[in-house]
Every structure is written in structure tokens, then in C-alpha cells.
Amino acid sequence: MEITVIAEGNDGDLHPVTSQLVGASSRIGDSVTVLCPGGWGSAEAASIPGVSKVISIEGACFDTYDCRVWSKAISPLANGDLVVAAASPTGREICATIAATRSIPVLQDLTGLEEGIVATRPIFSGKAVEECSIALPCAISLRANAFEASQGEGMAEISTVNVDSDVSISVREALAKANERLDVSEANIVISGGRGMGDPGNFSHLYEIADEIGAAVGASRAAVDTWEEIPHSMQVGQTGKTVAPSLYIAVGISGAIQHLAGMRTSKYIVAINKDPDAPIFGVSDYGIVATWEEALPVLKEELCRLSN
């Protein structure tokens, strides 16, 4: 089986999820071609073991994100039996557009992939798990952190394809910088606050701890809906992001079913809540019945002590 992996770019570089895409692909495929839109990270992609070849797709159109035009540039090269992308917003859009171009089915956000091919994905944001078999050729996107990265050193050849097409989308103005903080869906540790934090200003305590341990800060839907200062991009749960970090720390979050759906597959869950009957304790590995005002200073101190 020939597999085409669409590399995930990260501001001109290669996003680390790309080696996870290669890891999952090389386990079931015979050859893995990595396409690097915009030429981003092509040298790095060539050094991922399991990669047969890298095609760097270059052109001025990659300066502005236009799904239609990017997909048009990528599609002719994405001719494997299986097309694999990251389940990021752009990865999903491009994967779906290429699938529609080739009239092949697409399944998004997989957490399991076996020969056959058999795909596993959480549905209803994790309230259930679905297993499907998909006929080849098809396109899929994979969830970050759900697959082992390809480890070691490789040396694939790189070829370059130049594309010449105009984008139809133009940026009129930048409205807000991308959050420079780590995104909850990519972080290995997430610390989230709920309405129990009392005031959006109190999230500063979560940021301090996050900075200490390299975590991302998330929030419950209740917090996002209540406070304008807490953006929707931080929301963990069914109408926000689904996360599966190694460690999830929920502070002042009672644990509504929508929230649990978005974080219950985290490897370890710590909950800090003053209400001993809060549903969040039902999914926690370590539950601490305490107010955040009492618990967070100690948590910060202990984590500082460990990291020093």
C-alpha cells in the first residue's frame, strides 16, 4: 500500500505531529511519501525514519491559507492508496478537499489505525468509540498524540515541485495574534479552570503553574460562556476541543457531561474541587477536595520544587 502523508506545517517549520503521522503510516504501508506544502520542514521530514521520499511543494500561494488553492496544488501529488493528514483545522480541511477531488471517502480524527484498513475514532466527543473498515483508496486524519512518533534517523530524498496559482482569499487585517501559548489539543499537560475559579482574573494562577511545567491552559464551557476574557479556543469539551494529554488538571470544574467527553481519555486526571460530590471526581485518578485558593499555591510550590 502506498501512503501519502501531508506534512503539518508550523509557522514555516515542520509540526512534530508529522512524525506521528509517519509512525502510524509506516506500520501499515509499504511506502510513505511526505508532501510538504509551502516547502515547510522538508529537510526535517526527510530525516524521519520510515519516509520513502519527500516532495516539497513550493509557490507563492502558500503565503496565505486558502484551502481550495492549497488542495488544488497538493491533490495531484496526493495519489497514494491512503492519504494521511493531521486532524488540525487546516489538516482536516485539506484532507476533506483532496478526498472530494478524488471522490474517495474521508474519515477524520482517528485515534486507531490497523491494516485492512480498520479505523477507530471517538464519536460524540468521546462518549463512545466507533470502529469502521474503509475501502481503499481513502483519506484520513489522525489525532495528535494518539500515535507513536517514528523514532530515530532517516534519510529520504527530497524533490521539489513548483506550483503557480493565485489564491482567491486575501487577508485584509490581522484581528488577533495566534495565542502564543501552547494549544490544549497539542499539549502533554493541560490545566483547566472552570466557573469555580470565581473570576477570569484568577486564571493567572493557572498560567503561572502552566508556565512552570510547560502546560497549556484550558477552560470549561461554563467559564468560556460566562467570561468574555476566556476565549473559545481554550474550551475543552464537546463543543470545544477534545484532549488526551498525559496529565489533565481540572480546577473548579464540576464535570458536566460535555466537559468529561472532551478530556476523559487523558492518561491521568487530577481534580481540585471544593464540592466532594462533583462529578469530575468520578473520572479522576487523584481527586483533591479543597478550594482552589488553598490548593493552587501549594501545587505551584510543589511543582517548582520538583522542577528545580
Added chain:
Amino acid sequence: MSANLDRGNCFRRGMTVAVLIKQVPDTTAKIGISGGFVDESAVSKWSISPYDEYALEAALQMKEAGRGDLVAITCGPSRASKALTEAAAVGADTLIHIEVDLENLDSVQTQSLLAAAVKRAGSEVVLCGKQAADTNGGSTGPGVARLLGSNFVGMVSEISSDGEGYLADRMGPNGGERVSVPSPCLFAFDKGTSELRRPNVRGIMMAKKKQIEVLSPSDLEVEIGDSQVKLRGHSSPPQKAPGQKFEGADSVAEVVAKLREEANVI
């Protein structure tokens, strides 16, 4: 990033705005598994998928600004007609239900049906949610745009008219930005900046009488063929063993030690 886009003078009169909506189990509903599959009959409440509601709200605002026709389109089994009635209760004018009783249409089948219905309605602008709250996939918007040959903008929170084209606020790979895009275009909505409207009693009464146009794949002249995706089964997420519970902030140090020694995650 709430933007005060001027919708007042914008949308051309008589234009048709299409909104694609999907009926999903309400996000508050519990999901039960019976005989290896999700038990749909046990779903307590079905609703319009949340991101589709933002698309619907934006479509309503476009309709009001341009006095055009708002066509709501859904593809699904017979229960899905209720979602169209809900859309009518807040102001959708024309309701199209592509009724397909097959379980599990694949993306090629779904998208070709929706694209055919949009073409039939003659809409140059199409709005939908960025993903539905059941599979959370996000393939429909970009896929339908591709089949229509339209432009596509995803992760949109607000749109307005810009001469012959549109301005959209979106969360792009480099952050929030306002982009211009020519017509025809399909917009996939993230959470919007506008408050969602709720239907009033009159709207609900009127919507009940509103006719739904039910179309089959052959009415749309679409040969859908067989699904290339076969559902093998559903399961409940792995249940966790009961965790350990501690009282008071004094226990934090102990938990941190366990995270390092037992869990090995920090």
C-alpha cells in the same frame, strides 16, 4: 475579536442563502450502547448541531440584510425533519430534507447529495458548521465546496458582504484575521460572535405549518452507490478504575509525589 462588520448595506436583494444543518443527539444527552452499537432510540433529545446553529444565525442575519431567501438543507433519516422545523421557527424560509434511510453514508455520498441540493436551490453562498457534534469530523464543508467549485473559508466567526464578494473573520493558522473572498463561497462556522436567537411562540406555530420538501437521491439525480465505510461497531470509552480521593490542600504535596512516582507524568 468581536468585529463590527457593516451588514446593513450589504447583501444583494433576492440572493439565496443556503445553510446546511445536521441533527445530532443533544450535547447534554447520554449515549448508550446496546448490542454493540449506539442505541439511537435511547437518545433523550435531538438538536441542531451547535456549530450549525452559528451558521444558521449568520444566515438569518444575511437574509435580513438582503431580504433574500434562506434555504435550510439537511440530509438524514426521517427524524431529521425536526431540525428543519426548528430552523424555520427562527426564520428559515425554504426547508429541504434529503431523506436517506441508509445507515452510515460515507463522505462522498453525503457531500454529493448536499451539493446537488445546493445547486438545485441556486445558492451562491452556503453556510454550515465547521463540524457536527456527533462524529466531529469537519469534512462536509470543504468537501461540498469542492464539489460546487466554490471558494471555501473555514473557522469563521462572522461574515459580511464586500461588493460582489464577502469579508469573513476567521481563525487562520496564524491567528485571527479578516479575509476577503469572492463569490461563490462556502463558509464553515466556528463559534460565532453573535448571540443565537431563540424562537418565539409565533415562530414555532408558523414553523409547524411550514412545508418540508422531501427529496430522495434520485430526485436529485444522484447515484449514491454503496458506502465505502462499513461500521463495525461502537463501544463505550474505557472505564477508569476508581481513583484516589484526598481531603484538603495539605494533600496536594502527596498527589504531586504520586504524579511523579506512580504516574510518572511530571
